Amino acid sequence: MASKAGTRNAVTSNEDSFEALFSAEYGRVAGIANRVLADPHEAEDVAQEVFIDFNRLHSASAPYAAAWLYRAAAHKALNRVRGRRRREKRELSQAMDEGARTMDPQHMLEVSEDRRHVRQALGRLAPKPATVLVLRASGLSYAEVAQALGVGIGQIGTLLRRAEAALRKEVIRGTSL
Amino acid sequence: MAHLSDGTLRRKFDDADSLTESENRHYSACADCQSRYTTLANDARAVAGALAVPDLKVDVASAFSRVRSAPAAQPRFGIRLPIVRPASRPVMGVLAASFVVLALVVTAVAAGGPFFQPKTVQVVPVSVADLQSLNGLGDFGTLTWTTQPAPQLVTSATEAASVSGLQVPVVTLPSTVSHKVTYAAMPAAVGVFTFDAAKAAATAAKAGKTLPAMPAGMDGSKLTVTVGPAVVEIFGNLNIGAGNGTGTTTAATPDPSQLALPQLVVGESSAPVVTSSGVTTQQLENYLLSLPGVSANLAAAIRAVNDPSTTLPIPIPIEYATSSSVTVQGVGGVAVGDNTGLGAGVIWIKDSTVYGVAGTLKQDVILDIANGLK
Numbered sequence: 001m002a003s004k005a006g007t008r009n010a011v012t013s014n015e016d017s018f019e020a021l022f023s024a025e026y027g028r029v030a031g032i033a034n035r036v037l038a039d040p041h042e043a044e045d046v047a048q049e050v051f052i053d054f055n056r057l058h059s060a061s062a063p064y065a066a067a068w069l070y071r072a073a074a075h076k077a078l079n080r081v082r083g084r085r086r087r088e089k090r091e092l093s094q095a096m097d098e099g100a101r102t103m104d105p106q107h108m109l110e111v112s113e114d115r116r117h118v119r120q121a122l123g124r125l126a127p128k129p130a131t132v133l134v135l136r137a138s139g140l141s142y143a144e145v146a147q148a149l150g151v152g153i154g155q156i157g158t159l160l161r162r163a164e165a166a167l168r169k170e171v172i173r174g175t176s177l
Numbered sequence: 178m179a180h181l182s183d184g185t186l187r188r189k190f191d192d193a194d195s196l197t198e199s200e201n202r203h204y205s206a207c208a209d210c211q212s213r214y215t216t217l218a219n220d221a222r223a224v225a226g227a228l229a230v231p232d233l234k235v236d237v238a239s240a241f242s243r244v245r246s247a248p249a250a251q252p253r254f255g256i257r258l259p260i261v262r263p264a265s266r267p268v269m270g271v272l273a274a275s276f277v278v279l280a281l282v283v284t285a286v287a288a289g290g291p292f293f294q295p296k297t298v299q300v301v302p303v304s305v306a307d308l309q310s311l312n313g314l315g316d317f318g319t320l321t322w323t324t325q326p327a328p329q330l331v332t333s334a335t336e337a338a339s340v341s342g343l344q345v346p347v348v349t350l351p352s353t354v355s356h357k358v359t360y361a362a363m364p365a366a367v368g369v370f371t372f373d374a375a376k377a378a379a380t381a382a383k384a385g386k387t388l389p390a391m392p393a394g395m396d397g398s399k400l401t402v403t404v405g406p407a408v409v410e411i412f413g414n415l416n417i418g419a420g421n422g423t424g425t426t427t428a429a430t431p432d433p434s435q436l437a438l439p440q441l442v443v444g445e446s447s448a449p450v451v452t453s454s455g456v457t458t459q460q461l462e463n464y465l466l467s468l469p470g471v472s473a474n475l476a477a478a479i480r481a482v483n484d485p486s487t488t489l490p491i492p493i494p495i496e497y498a499t500s501s502s503v504t505v506q507g508v509g510g511v512a513v514g515d516n517t518g519l520g521a522g523v524i525w526i527k528d529s530t531v532y533g534v535a536g537t538l539k540q541d542v543i544l545d546i547a548n549g550l551k
Contacts, residue, residue, distance in 0.1 A: 019241065026237050034233045043233060048244050055244075057330065118227040137228040142188070158184030164220045171227065 017060035022051055025066055029073045032138045036077035036122065038115050046076050064147075070140060071148040074131045081123040121170035129163030136160055178203045186214045190221050296448075297488055297509055297526055316380040318373040326366035326404065330359065334410075337362040341406035346445055346532070349549040351542055354412050354440045361409040365447065370400045389467050403450040412536070413440035441536035441546065448489065448529050489526060505547045506532075512540055523547045 029050055034043035050072045054060075058068065122130050128149065135145045136156075146153040181189075181200055188195045189204075196204060204210050331337045334345040340362035350356060374396035381388045466476040503512040503523060510525030513535075521543045522535030534547040 022241050022244065023237055026240055027233075027235050030235050030240075031233050034230055035228055038230050040233050044235065044240060048240060048247070051244050052247055114227065122228075133224065133228065137225060142191070155184070157186075157188035158182065160221075161183040161187040161217055164187075164217070164224045167224055167227075168220050 014060060018055055021060045021065055021069075025069055026051070028138070029069050032070055032073040032134060033077040035134050035138045036074065036081055036119070038119060042080065043077065046080065047073060050076055067144070067147040070135055070138075070144070071131065074134045074148075075127065078123060078127065078130050078134070081119050117171055118167075121167055121173070124170050125163065125166055129159065129166055132156065132159045133163045133167060180207065180213075181210045183213070183217065186210065187217055187221065189214065190218050296529070317377045318371050319376070320368050320370045322366060322368045324365065324367040326363060326368075328361055328363040328407075331362050332360070334360060336360070337408045337410075340364060341408045343406055343408050343445055343447070343530075345408050345410065346443055347551040348410060348412075348441075348443050348546060349551075350412065350441070351538075351546070353542075354536070354538070357413060359411040361411065363405045363407045365403060365405045367401065367403050370402065372396060372398050389464065392464055395464060399454050401452045401454070405446055407444060407446035409442060409444040411442050441534070441538065443546070443550070444531075444533040446531045448526055448531050489531065503544060505544065506550070510547075512544065 026047060030040075030043050030047035033046035033050075034040055037043050037046070050069055053072065054065070054069060058065065062068070122133070125133075131149060132145060135148055136142075140148070142153050142156045146156050149159075151159070178199060181196075181204060185196070185200065204214075329340065331340055337343075337345050337360040341364060343362075345360070372391065372395050374391045377388055377391070465471070466480070500511055500513045503510050505523055505525045506527055508525055508527050510523050512523045513521065521538060521540035522533065523540075523543055524531065524533045525547070526532070532547070532550065534543055534550070536543060538546075
């Protein structure tokens with residue numbers, strides 16, 4: 001009986017930890033996915049999948065939890081970009097909504113086209129440079145990016161520089177950056 | 178002083194105070210470094226602008242409620258594979274193949290008495306049509322685990338050994354294989370499969386099929402299966418979408434299409450043990466081999482297994498893989514694949530332990546690795 005109670009307490013404690021982890025990190029995880037996808041709805045889908053995956057395999061109190069979530073969000077979102085086609089219509093519609101509030105029609109089209117080209121270019125990069133760009137652009141510190149990628153903090157500047165040059169080169173193929 | 182590296186200059190862009198005093202002195206006097214800085218700063222600004230998105234507003238409470246209400250994946254037989262979506266086609270193929278194994282095991286039980294404990298391996302050729310036409314095991318009864326399979330990713334060989342109670346094989350890697358390793362381990366699991374005539378008939382009726390009647394006494398009879406313990410070492414970058422940042426444990430359940438194949442997988446498991454109760458094992462064998470999904474060729478192949486009481490059958494889809502008998506670590510084994518480097522594997526049993534080595538390597542290399550395991 002005592003062991004059953006112990007098990008129940010352990011389960012409750014893990015659920016509490018997961019809820020705390022979710023509350024603390026969901027916004028940032030969804031933000032990383034949104035940085036890649038430029039689509040809030042799809043970004044939240046990705047973020048929720050990432051948490052479900054995490055909860056299935058890991059303890060919420062694991063010291064690597066946040067780093068795992070950040071990297072998973074970037075990878076999963078990048079995978080979606082690489083496979084997507086259907087998103088493009090929605091992206092155009094979203095850009096037009098934004099544009100209707102703030103921009104002239106010509107600018108609306110430019111925003112939509114630029115976003116599309118940039119995301120396509122991001123999807124063509126190798127996983128590591130694409131991830132370093134996304135995580136840094138999402139506001140992670142050098143230390144956090146390094147932890148998420150499993151590399152030394154001293155490598156981040158070099159990785160960022162190479163990734164930015166590579167992205168710019170990819171984007172220039174289709175449009176001006 | 179040498180010029181500042183691109184990495185150092187890039188960091189300066191994010192943190193103007195990041196340069197040391199000597200780096201600052203050099204930078205102030207070096208037109209080359211200043212020019213490179215201007216270029217990379219322009220790139221950094223352009224990329225930041227390109228990746229800019231409107232702020233995301235999220236409702237954390239409702240998102241958490243959606244995550245909580247998401248149905249957990251319910252894999253068949255209760256086994257959850259850590260890096261493969263349970264419903265994916267390859268997994269279903271493997272599960273269908275498990276039916277073939279069960280039929281073979283039953284054959285073994287029939288011939289060898291109440292215990293089945295394999296000492297060697299043998300190929301049973303199956304076709305994809307065979308696999309697709311077979312019913313899932315779950316259609317014929319209910320599997321309950323008295324000890325749940327609990328495969329888990331662990332952080333080290335020591336932890337893998339502790340979880341499984343097995344000694345983790347020491348692998349001598351060729352220079353072409355990544356040293357990045359992920360460990361998985363599982364304690365022994367015990368399941369009891371209970372045949373259920375009513376469930377079998379109902380499932381068949383739904384599919385518009387009629388099953389032969391179960392022999393008397395089979396309904397409610399039980400097979401007790403013990404699998405594991407087991408350890409697996411996975412070498413290579415799996416691109417599984419996540420990692421803990423320290424490189425010790427990586428796992429997720431991403432789309433299988435996005436997974437990178439591991440370069441090499443080395444597994445070790447205690448040989449499975451099966452006992453049967455209730456119905457005679459001969460009856461079980463005859464029934465399973467008479468089911469509509471089992472082709473005459475497959476039934477013949479199953480019956481052709483040498484000494485089934487001590488043979489672990491390895492179903493090989495004949496359309497996709499070639500197999501051959503090999504000697505590994507001084508015992509007979511089965512090798513699958515070829516020397517193209519696309520993929521090869523070998524499986525053998527030694528001292529009541531099943532070993533497997535597979536990867537995207539040439540068969541020669543796989544065999545060398547298998548022979549070199551310690």
